Amino acid sequence: MHAFDVLGDPVRRRILELLADGELGSGEVTAVIRTEFGISQPAVSQHLKVLRDSGFATVRAQGTRRLYAVDPAPLREIDAWLDHFRGFWDQRLDSLATELARGRRQRRAASPPDGPPERNDHS
Structure with missing residues (x-):
């Protein structure tokens, strides 16, 4: 089998x-x-x-x-066989990591700097 x-x-x-x-x-x-x-x-x-x-x-x-x-021997054989295909999902996971990092950078750039909010005393 x-x-x-x-x-x-x-x-x-x-x-x-x-x-x-x-x-x-x-x-x-x-x-x-x-x-x-x-x-x-x-x-x-x-x-x-x-x-x-x-x-x-x-x-x-x-x-x-x-x-x-x-x-574990048969599982190692399956792992070796799957190794031929890992490139398909490794590349996609690398791309996902890049997109997630890009989104974090964009959110940080769009958020106000840390610190107390500015006050407007011209009322």
Whole structure:
């Protein structure tokens, strides 16, 4: 399964978000996913299996518990692939920063200087 096929599913993305905060037991993952998505425990287990089989998650046994964690290797591969496209948004973000700075300069130039307001005692 291609990485974007794996990440294209909102349940699997959410599981990875949960695991990004640290290792979790399958029961903990299942409890959150069942609450948020309303799917069964077997369905959550299937999503965990897909993440494991595709290399996005690792699992280790601790007694009777199964602890899941993110495996960063596939995420680095996606990041490397996205690197080809970063120029599209980096350039736009640079342009946005320039426009924001220009707007701040224009507002400063248009605002009155700091200090007390001038008084007109010619009444």
